[in-house]
Amino acid sequence: MTFKAKTPFSRDLAALAMVISAVAGGAAYGQSGVAPSQTGLFFDDLRNRAFSFRNGAVDESAPTASSGVYDYSRGEYTGEAVIEEERALGERAGTEDISRALGTPSARSGYLGYSRRNVGDYSGAAGPYPSSSTYFAPAYITDPFLAGKRNIKLGPVNIGLGFGANVEYNDNVTRASKDEISDMIAGAYLNVDANYPITESNRLSLALGIGIDHYFDHPELSANGNEFNLNVLPGSSLAFDIQVGDILFVLYDRVSVRPATNDQFTLDDNDIFGVFQNDVGLAMNWAINSKLNLSINFNHSDSLALEDEDERYDRTIDSISGSLAWSPTGTFTVGLEGSFSWINYKDSFQNDGTTATAGVFFVMPITRSTMLKAAGGVQVFEFDDPPSFTRSVSDADITSTQAQIAALDANAAATLPSITDPAEAKVQSAAYTQQRQQLSDLLAAQQIQKQADDDFESGHTFDGNDLSDYYYNVTLFNQLNSRIAHQLSFGHESSLNTTSNFITADYITYGMGIIAWRGSRISLATFYEKAEDSGGRLAESTEQWGIDAFLSHRLTNTVTLGFGYHYGNTDSNLEGRDYAQHAFTLDLNYAVNRKLNLGLGYRFWTTDAEDPAQSFDQNRVIMTVNYNF
Structure with missing residues (x-):
């Protein structure tokens, strides 16, 4: 079944949104409505979704065409359209970073794994879970082994099913400097990507990544502290698309249950805590005409820690945000963006408050192979005053x-x-x-x-600071040739924090994907971030930088070998908080057939901290199996 567009809409505008969504993949979305960069990514995703719905969203169980597929016989990307079913298992289009071999980050995911500006975003990924590439799809759905395919058709319902399982040996679960505790950890995950085109004007869709993991010897050390831990991966959602005239409404409920991080996530044993998050919302995309597009989103987000000792992080955020995009010539887009949010914490560890953002954005293809997106504006955060406190006894x-x-x-x-x-x-x-x-x-x-x-x-941060500041974010993507693509992103913005009202960061990241020789993929990345907590008794300022490198070589049509390295360095204004880290990874993947993929991985992680008691080494051996039904 094909959905016919009822209103003319600029394909260039939607194409720009899709490209930016692709190059900005891996970001978290939990602070959409609070952090401008995340709000912008949400609306990129929404415009992309609306464009696909209006302009012939086909039966997704059928083979689909794509371009830019790597031809191993020629040693380059051909740029020719092929049928999805003709790809080797796990092969995706485009020059992409494949550092998430075995469904886990190659080392520590570099900036995404270390960024302090993201620690207050509970929808982000901690531990082995990569971030969702879109708001409405969990990470494992969009990973290579499913390749976006729908492989089961039950009447009008299109279903994609994938199964993943892993067994891991970890010789230092708590990352202790001495008296290390080892454990065997097993997990199994079911991945569902289904849609039901009820009529030409509405569609019901489900994206779900759900599973169980088990710590055999020390379940108390898991993020949830249970014998068996439920994981619902970020991006798992039930959505109902309804087109009314020129307006597409998306009613959604997005659920996740997984580990999250707090600020002191790198050196402390208790850095990981289990969290349940539910985001329910109503989004609207109105193609006013072929040049003008309006998007509005209301979201109610509940985040609850899974253990009583972490209840201080429980919070509710209600946000309303909007984006007006104008593409007068079909070659560039300018627009307005803004949001307002109400933040309420269950306990008084943090302060309730409101956040507001307002700004402009600009998207333009500079050349046929270069894309620029930039946004800037103002942020205003206001929080309740913390309780007064005078120590009675010292x-x-x-x-x-x-x-x-x-x-x-x-x-x-x-x-x-x-x-x-x-x-x-x-x-x-x-x-x-x-x-x-x-x-x-x-x-x-x-x-x-x-x-x-x-x-x-x-029980309190005692942070009494508000914010009135500017923000900006810039992303520049360039495809040098069929073998090399690179991206530069930098910006300045504030977001919610876990140990202070907010955190303000200046950041820059650069990444490059290279096809160096036949059958190879090389990913290189570097990052720098200067972050400062707003205040309170736990305030910390840090400077972080690091590099990531990952090399993958396809030994045969079925066997791929990968090696990764990460270095990260953090300087803190607090005594004993400086550290440097190295991580090494080795991955071996074997495609048994078009449906079954086996993997074996090794991870080594070492930290040299200013405080010797917080230095540690960790070894992990991981075996995985992925099956696409």
Whole structure:
């Protein structure tokens, strides 16, 4: 079945959105409505979805044409259209970074794995899970082994099914410097990508990545702390598309259950916590005419930690955001973007508040092989004042009382035995006992009060700062030739944080994909970020930079070998928080047939921290199987 477009719409505008969505893939979307870069990516994805719906969204169970497929016999991308079913298992179009071999990041995913500006985004990926490439699709759905295909057709319902399983040995689960704890970890995942074209004007679609993992020896160390842990991968969603005249409505519910990170995610044992997040929303895309396109989204997001000790991160965000895109000539697009959000935390560890953004964006193909996207504007964050706090008892107060007790005991030990008069000895002994009891009672009261002070202090960030600042983000993508593509992204923006009201970051990333010789793919990337917490007792400023490299070579038509390396360096303004890290990966993939893919991977991760107690080594061996039904 084919959906016919009812309203003329600029294909160039949608094409620009699709290209930018592709080159900006791997970003998280949980702070859409708060962080401008994420809001922009959401609307790129929405425009892409609307364009596909209006302009002939075909029966997705049928083979589809694509271009830019790598021809191993010629050693280059041909640029010729081929039938999807004719590809080798796991082969995708375009010069792409394949560092996610075995469904896991090659090393630590470089900037995406380390960026402090993303730690407050609970929809991002922690641990082995890559980020979703689109808002409405989980990461594993868009990974190579499914290749976007729908392989089952039940009447009008198109279904794509994939199954993944892995077994991992980890010799240092908690990343401890000593007394390492090892464990075997197993997981199984079902991937569903289905759609039901009810009529020409509406469609129901499901994208789901769901599975279970199990820590055999130490389940208490898992992100959820359970014997068996449910994982629903980011991007899992149920969506209903409804076209009414020139307007496409998308009613959606997006669910995920997975590990998330807090700010102190690199050196601390408790950096990972399990979180449930549900985003329900209504998005609208209105093709006003062939040159003008309006998108609006309302989203209600609930994020809940899965264990009581992490409840301080629980929050609700309600956001309304909009994007107006104008493409007068079909070659470039300019537009307005803005958002307003209400943030409410379950506990008072963080402060409730509101955020607002307003700006402009610009998308333009500079040449046939170069694409530029830029956006800029203002951000205004306002938060409730934190509670006032004055410490009643300090460590010095307790030390002073303990010293008085010690001095009293020493004096009594020296003087009481020398008193010969029984009556006098009785009086002095009673006085000593009374004074000691008074000091002991005082010490006990001080210790109780100090514990209460400590609990109150640790239960709040005490960040009283608001924000009024500019933002900008720029992405420049260029396909040098059939063998080399590269991308530069940089910007300045603020986003929600976990240990302060917000975090402001300046960042730059550069990546390159290369076909160096027949059967090879090389990915090179580097990043730099300067991030500063807004304030409070846990405020930290960091400078981070790193490099990533991944080389993959197809040994035969069925066997691929990959090697990756990552280096990351962090300088903090806090004592003992500087560190450098190295990570190495080795992957071997074997395509048994068009449906079955086996993998074996090795990961080595080492950290050299300023505080020797936080330095560690970690080895992981991973075996995977992926089956496309």
